[in-house]
Amino acid sequence: MAELKKFGKTDMNITEVGLGAWAIGGPWLFGWGEQDDKKSVKAIHTAIESGINWIDTAAIYGLGHSEKVVATALKEMTQKPYIFTKCSLVWDENRNVGDNLSERSIRMEVENSLIRLDIDVIDLYQIHWPRPVEDLEVGWETLNKLKEEGKVRWIGVSNFDAGQMERVKKYGDIFTLQPPYSAIMRGVEESILPYCKENNIGVIAYSPMQSGLLTGKMSKERFEKLPADDWRRKNKAYTEPEFSRNLKLQDLFITIANENNVKAAHVAIAWVLRNDAVTAAIVGMRSPEQALEITEHMDFRLTDEDFARINKFIKENL
Numbered sequence: 001m002a003e004l005k006k007f008g009k010t011d012m013n014i015t016e017v018g019l020g021a022w023a024i025g026g027p028w029l030f031g032w033g034e035q036d037d038k039k040s041v042k043a044i045h046t047a048i049e050s051g052i053n054w055i056d057t058a059a060i061y062g063l064g065h066s067e068k069v070v071a072t073a074l075k076e077m078t079q080k081p082y083i084f085t086k087c088s089l090v091w092d093e094n095r096n097v098g099d100n101l102s103e104r105s106i107r108m109e110v111e112n113s114l115i116r117l118d119i120d121v122i123d124l125y126q127i128h129w130p131r132p133v134e135d136l137e138v139g140w141e142t143l144n145k146l147k148e149e150g151k152v153r154w155i156g157v158s159n160f161d162a163g164q165m166e167r168v169k170k171y172g173d174i175f176t177l178q179p180p181y182s183a184i185m186r187g188v189e190e191s192i193l194p195y196c197k198e199n200n201i202g203v204i205a206y207s208p209m210q211s212g213l214l215t216g217k218m219s220k221e222r223f224e225k226l227p228a229d230d231w232r233r234k235n236k237a238y239t240e241p242e243f244s245r246n247l248k249l250q251d252l253f254i255t256i257a258n259e260n261n262v263k264a265a266h267v268a269i270a271w272v273l274r275n276d277a278v279t280a281a282i283v284g285m286r287s288p289e290q291a292l293e294i295t296e297h298m299d300f301r302l303t304d305e306d307f308a309r310i311n312k313f314i315k316e317n318l
């Protein structure tokens, strides 16, 4: 039985690993190449049957497609996970993506997400990106209204910095934050995570394995074979000189994983969970095999020695 953690000031107790449904959205501007929906549904079933109790998706993932795939998976399930989704990134009939935090747009977005997900209420509704920055107050006020109206149970933000959270909190409590956090992306450590800890804001960290780079299965050869429309081809972490340095960190994760009879992916996730401001990690799983492998050692924790070893490597090399 996976361990549950209280999710900030919400009434939810969540597993320390949740399923991220970005890649299963399939192709769009920031897609991961082709994705077989049947495989995605099986990945979701495997993850939930293995003890995970929440799914993080977004309207924008696959331009609505990820939410529909989640709905398909939910239909065949008796034990329903918590469903977290997001608003603010919108698209038009030509698949162009933009930002919108107006009340009218968010209200339309929430109705569409409820329809696509085929549920009566969203467990956690998050502002995906703090853009346009002048509309943060309007956006946050709208989410508060949706909570009062019972469309969504809890509300949170994603990619906000501490100043932006401080700015909007006058319009209502912030319950959760979804920031990027991995051994490679540590920008949130300085002020964002301390702010969340101080204000009892639940934190679900995204891309804990740096979108597949720290899983033990990434290499220069594999990168060359990624589909032309996989967004990682344009990502800085996969661009030299960072890419070679990041792969060396992956090598260390593989060594530590072998010593502990787990996989590098578990070391990457455990590193993120060491920060006590972090409630849980959102892990992208796009096949049943990946879901099985991740959930097999969800309870893996790093020893103080291994944690220090990784941090020394990061300080000296990244």
Ligand SMILES: NC(=O)c1ccc[n+]([C@@H]2O[C@H](COP(=O)([O-])OP(=O)(O)OC[C@H]3O[C@@H](n4cnc5c(N)ncnc54)[C@H](OP(=O)(O)O)[C@@H]3O)[C@@H](O)[C@H]2O)c1
Pocket: 019, 020, 021, 022, 023, 032, 056, 057, 128, 158, 159, 178, 205, 206, 207, 208, 209, 210, 211, 212, 213, 215, 217, 265, 282, 283, 284, 285, 286, 289, 290, 291, 293, 294
């Ligand atoms: N709020 C935001 O702005 C934001 C941004 C990014 C992500 N997120 C959320 O966070 C979630 C996770 O982030 P992420 O998907 O970027 O990164 P991640 O969890 O660090 O990496 C996920 C990727 O790793 C690979 N993988 C998964 N399990 C594996 C295994 N057992 N062995 C080998 N490879 C494995 C898969 O990619 P391949 O098989 O293709 O290598 C998978 O798509 C997203 O799904 C989304 O819900 C939110």
